[in-house]
Amino acid sequence: MKNILPLTAVALLLAGCVSAPEARAPARQTAPIERKAASFPPRPTPAPIAGLEGVLGKDANAIKRLFGEPRLDVVEVYGRKLQFVGKPCILDAFLYPERKGGREVVTYVDARRSDGTAVDRVACIDALQRR
Secondary structure, eight states: OOOHHHHHHHHHHHHHHHOOOOOOOOOOOOOOOOOOOOOOOOOOOOOTTTOOOOTTOOOOHHHHHHOOSOEEEEEEOOOEEEEEEESSSSEEEEEEEETTTTOOOEEEEEEEEETTBBBHHHHHHHHHHOO
16 A cells, blocks of 8 residues: 555656647648659750850860760750860860750850869860861
8 A cells, every 4th residue: 555655646747747638620631732744954054255255055076076075965855975085185065955845955064184183175176176
């Protein structure tokens, strides 16, 4: 009997810590979410940089006429990368469609040395065109 009294007191104290469940408003029906198929990503807008206008906006054939056959021609999900290599630098030209189903044009170029050091893009374009 002596053991029951302390246990009863502890049980009552713990029962006081329990709160009543919250009253919830009835759940409202929400309109079904319309999911669209994966959309075509927006075409990056070429940044107007002096010296790049001879490359930006050109299609693959025009770029090949400028620099010759690319060392790499990588087709990606939404675009393409052409890589041109010369002694002074490596130039990557990234082509994306103008619009869904449209022709691919250069929207960005990147230039570097063979060791990975960044090179001025305009200087690389000029050097590769002179060869």
